[in-house]
Amino acid sequence: MRYTPAGVPMVGCVLGHQSRQIENGIERSVMCELQVVALGDIAKTLSTAVAGMEMEATGFLAAKNQRSKMPVLHLTNIKFVEGNEHGLQAEEKG
Amino acid sequence: MRYTPAGVPMVGCVLGHQSRQIENGIERSVMCELQVVALGDIAKTLSTAVAGMEMEATGFLAAKNQRSKMPVLHLTNIKFVEGNEHGLQAEEKG
Structure with missing residues (x-):
């Protein structure tokens, strides 16, 4: 988990769709x-996701930014x- | 206006959004x-559009394709x- 300069949680990843x-x-x-x-709460939720x-x-x-x-x-x-x-699923814990 | 190998009209362009x-x-x-x-009828409609x-x-x-x-x-x-x-408008004719 990264944080913006203002301290807001931020997560990036790639989503595939078919x-x-x-x-x-x-x-x-x-x-x-x-x-x-x-950003924010959604970043926290997304950070719990597992690939697949x-x-x-x-x-x-x-x-993406000014250049791209x-x-x-x-x-x-x-x-x-x-x-x-669809794809791999996360294992449930507990 | 381009055409697919099957003869279907095809138009490509760039759309901006804000x-x-x-x-x-x-x-x-x-x-x-x-x-x-x-593709098709939408391509014909889009081909009448003017930039802006x-x-x-x-x-x-x-x-976009297998590579990109x-x-x-x-x-x-x-x-x-x-x-x-928003932006330039097409001139009406007739």
Whole structure:
């Protein structure tokens, strides 16, 4: 966990997405990876995630910085999804 | 206007976005540029756009190609927005 100069918790990672989408009337497979960043309580929640966990993520895209226009997803809500259909799942403890 | 090997119209361009968003309880300014691509009828509509026109765009993000994970917005709906508050507007003809 990193902290902003103002002491706000900040976590960054990469989220992968895959789904089926309709484009011009034809269903197609979609894959996408996005850099994400989370501040505050969402950062604390995200920091408990394990690589391969599935989640629903909501947020907004913003340019990475003044030099790079690469879009970064700023998370405003995340929800870990139960199930083992997509990727590795975290082990439960306790 | 380009065409896919199957003869489907295809248009690509860059869309800029700016707004105010809430992140960790604090309102902030957001700017973002996305590569977009449109197929079929949406491509024809997009090809009538003039640089600086304002629009509402809906779609899904997908990796640019196998080599580049840069996300590209695939448009599933666009709507030109009237008004002159944001950027240049197209001249009306006729």
